[in-house]
Amino acid sequence: MDFTYDDEQVALRDAVRGLVGKTYSDHEHRRQTVNEDPGFDEKQWARMAEMGILGLPFAESDGGVGAGPVEIGIVAQELGRVIAPEPFLACVVLAGGLVSAAGSAEQREEILGAVAEGERVLALAHDEPGRGWVPTASAVTATEQGGAWTLEGVKEPVVQGARADTLVVTAALPDGGTGLFLVDGDAADLQRSSYRTYDGGRAAKVTFSGTSATPLGEVADRESTVATILDVGRITAAxxxxxxxxxxxxxxxxxxxSRKQFGVTLNxxxxxxxxxxxMYVxxxxxxxxxxxxxxxxxxxxxQAASDAARRTSLQVSRAARHVGQEAIQLHGGIGVTAEYAVGNHVARLTALDHLLGDGTHHLxxxxxxxxxxxxxxxxx
Amino acid sequence: MQLELSEEDRAFREEMRDFFTTKVPEEIRDAVKEGRELSKDQIVASQQALNAAGLAVPHWPEQYGGRGWSDLRRHLWNEEMQRAFVPAPLAFNTSMIGPVLAQFGSEELKERFMAPTANLDVWWSQGFSEPDAGSDLASLRTTAVRDGDDWVVNGQKTWTTLGQYGDWIFTLVRTNPDVKKQAGISMLLIDMTSPGLEVRPIELIDGGHEVNEVWFSDVRVPGANLVGEVDGGWTIAKFLLGNERVGVAPVAATKRNLALAKERYADRITADPLLAARVAELENELLALELTALRVVAHSEGGEPHPASSVLKLKGTELQQAVSELAVDLAGPASLASGADEGSALPGFARRATPTYLNLRKASIYGGSNEVQRQIISKTILGL
Structure with missing residues (x-):
């Protein structure tokens, strides 16, 4: 049992901290970045690709780095430290994770290689109006005719759904179960309306109207694969x-x-x-x-990962609300302004809390x- | 980063589990399980069984019976001991004065006291708190004045836990009233049968007699019973309290008590989602606490306690109290029957739930109150 990073992990942490810290430790720069579409910095995304961050979880044979959960956690922590808006969690860990877990060898190599190079952005189209935090799909349905698959229905919110070059979509299969499909961002009969989310990100309503889709790997019930990747996502979000x-x-x-009132500092x-x-506790x-x-x-x-994901999500949900709410309160009015960092941290913490299940859900x-x-x- | 125990540590855990569940008298472990008060003889018998197997003072220096274990092994030792309902070795002996004597005591004191302290042949009491020196311990007023080779002690100590069983008391006394309050304190070892020393019981809200006042009227103490230097007692007190903070995070025992509550009230908990949510949330918080304890011990090498040990004390006592509160709620109306004897139709654990809950209000007060811990965190860790 050992809670410490090895030398390579420390080096990774320092490198990522250097890269994202350089860009976003100036909060004003982050503010400008998220004010413009697509809500993140494409040049920063390219630098992350150059550093190998975007291919971190994928197998080397698929064009990735083959790193483990500790390395992915290190990257996520460093992104969280400066609330970097780049969609590492949504694109690499969730959508990329599903391609990695369910895609054919050909699909993995083609798609994940491009993700790792920073040339292709993926989005996971999974959430559906009226239901949340389940590993199944029902509002979007898949139909086969003569070996060709089409999708029908609405997914919303889809994080970075409008910017994505490729959508990874969960859909109800004709014979029951939840299948996984790939849809091109510029496919015909695909409607994407994008909007800003309170944490500075972008999400979209994605409407499929007989849209052509390619099965990710074999057509099969992928509920357990989706559940597993959502758990990986939960631990990354944590x-x-x-x-x-x-x-x-x-x-x-x-x-x-530093702040003075009544002639003395607040401490x-x-x-x-x-x-x-x-808050420290x-x-x-x-x-x-x-x-x-x-x-x-x-x-x-x-099974152990699922249990750990739920336990950690519960603990982090409670902690994030406590720390976030108190951070604003102890700052006073400045804490709720967009120009100051702390309130934006609280906004991002709130988004992370609700992306893959909040504390009470997991409880x-x-x-x-x-x-x-x-x-x-x-x-x- | 790695979670698995090594083969060796796994075998070690098995060895501990085997010992604690087979070599400590079952009637003692049953008493702990049922929440009954232990007699002095039972506490002594249990510690002596441990000491005979080298399991009473594993954290001491090896020359005095320590085992040179890793922090992880100490954790496993403690965990298995609590899981088996074995009473922990008397903290006053093993966590407090033993390590102090090993670190600060004269050769003569070590020779005289280390072995009987480990074996609980000598029962130690703690003479720190006074009526006007609680959290502000350094303002203590019990005095010791030189008279030839001896010291003459006058004053009053309070909250002396199990002082009615004490043979000796390690006592903080003021030896110099003319300097900054921390700089005029010394530690004396005092024989509790000395003329002029009197122990008076304090009854608590749980109906029990656990703590005492100890009065000193011209008590003569030989000069050789001074620990460390004259006026050097504050350093020793801080050393001792730092150890105490780590020791008072009762993770394993609280976990065990929650598991017992689940077992005893399984049907009610399953049937009532609000109760089940309370149990599940407590389990989760205890897991977080245990993991934090593992992180803290791993970084406390070299004597100085990790500053985050304050987190363990604070959260550990809060959860200990929360689980005892749950036990009262689960007992329901049976929790009223604290005075009933074995003729009662109600189970013993339900009858004893409320006295335990009331008794444990002390946990967030002793060992440096939880407000003192917040002060330590905000000053030492956060720099506020």
């Missing part, structure tokens, strides 16, 4: 949230030490410093869980399994 919470707390303590008031101490506990879940993911045991899942164990043992 890493990203951890980085963001660390910054939110640091911004808050810096502010308490003179115990009513404020004790609340900062409680929440952050440390969340950090332990995130590191643990990342290590569980390394084991490759899908509900854990309640359903409450009787199947005596206690929770972190060591195996």
């Amino acid at each position: 890493n990203e949230a951890l980085g963001s919470m660390e910054t939110a707390l640091r911004l808050t303590t810096d502010y308490l030490k 003179t008031f115990q009513a404020l410093t004790f609340r900062a101490a409680d 929440s952050l440390e506990l969340a950090s332990s869980m995130v590191q643990w879940a990342t290590m569980v993911l390394m084991s490759g045991d899908a 509900g899942e854990l309640v359903g399994r409450i009787g199947d164990h005596e206690g929770v043992d972190p060591l195996h």
Whole structure:
């Protein structure tokens, strides 16, 4: 049992920190970036590709790096630290993860190689109006005629759905089950209307009207594959949230030490410093869980990873709300302005909390399994 | 980063599990499981069984019976001990004065006390808090004045846990009233049978007699019973309290108590989603705490406690209290029957739930109150 990074992991962390820190430690630059479409910096995306970040989780034979969950977690933490708007989670981990898990050898090589090079942006079209955080699809249906597949229905919200060159789509299969399909961004009979999301990102309503689609791998019920990748996404999102919470707390303590009211700095008031101490407690506990879940993911045991993803999402959801809300409150009015970083961290934390299931959702899942164990043992 | 235990550590855990579940008398473990008060004899018998197997003071220096284990092994040792309902070795002996004597004591004191302290042949009490020196410990007023080779001690200590069983008491005394308050404190070891020393019980809201006042009236203490330097007691106190903070995060015992509650009230918990959610959330928070404890021990090498040990104390006691509160709620009306004897139709664990809950309100107060821990976090860690 070991909670420390090895030398290569430390080097990766420092390199990513250097790259994204250089671009976004000036919060004004981030603000300008997210104000313009597509909500992230294409040049930064290219630099991330150059560094190998965009191919990190994919097999070397598919044009990737073949790195593990710890490395992916490191990248996510560093992106979270400066709330970098590049869609690493949505494009690489979620949509790319599904291609990697379900695609044919040909599809993997063609698509993932291009993702790793920064030449192709993927989006996962999975969420449907009226239902959330399930690994199945129902509102979008797939139909086959003479060996050709078409899709019908609406997906929304689809993160980076309008910018994406290729959509990875979940759809209900004719004989039941949830299939996976690829749809070209410029396909006929595909409508994409994009809008801004409160965390600075972009999402779209994507309408399929008999749109041509290519099965990802064999046509089969992929519910368990989707569930597994959503769990990977949850643990990645938790890493990203951890980085963001660390910054939110640091911004808050810096502010308490410098901001003066009544002729003294705010850290003179115990009513404020004790609340900062409680934020630290929440952050440390969340950090332990995130590191643990990342290590569980390394084991490759899908059931254990699912459990760890839920437990970590619950802990991080509670912590992110606590740390985020208090960070704004301890700042005062400046905390709710767009020009100052801390409120934007809280917005991103809120988005991460709701992307793949919030704390109460996961608590509900854990309640359903409450009787199947005596206690929770972190060591195996 | 790696989660799995090595083969060796796995075997070690098995060895511990085997020992604790077979070599400590079952009637003692049953008493712990049922939440009954242990007698002095039971506490001594349990520690001596551990000590005979080299399992009472594994964290001490090896020359005094320590085992030189990794922090992970100490964690596994503690975890298995709690899981088997074995009472932990007496903290005053093994976590407090033992390490202090090893670090600061004269050769004479080590020779005299280390072995009997490990074996609980000597039962130690803690003489720190006073009526006017609680969280502000350094303002203590019990005095020790030189008289030839001896010290003469006058004053009053309070909250002395299990002082009624104590043979000796390690005591912080003011030896110099003319300097900054921290700089005039010394530590003396005092024989509790000394003339002029009196122990008076304090009854608590749980109906039990756990803590005491200890009064000193011209108690003579030989000069050789001074630990470390004259006026050097504050350094020793900080060393001891740092160890105590790590020791008081009761992760494994709280986990065990939550598992017991789940087992005892399985039907009700399954039938009531609100109760089940409370249990599931507590389980999750305990997992986060345990993982944090593992991270902290791994970084506390070299004596100085990790600053995040304050997190363990704070959150550990909050969860300990929350689980005891849950147990009262689960007991329902049976929780009222605290005074009933074995003739009661209600199960013992339900009858004892409320006294335990009331008793454990102390946990966020002792060992540096949780407000003191917040002060440490905000000052030492956050630099506020």
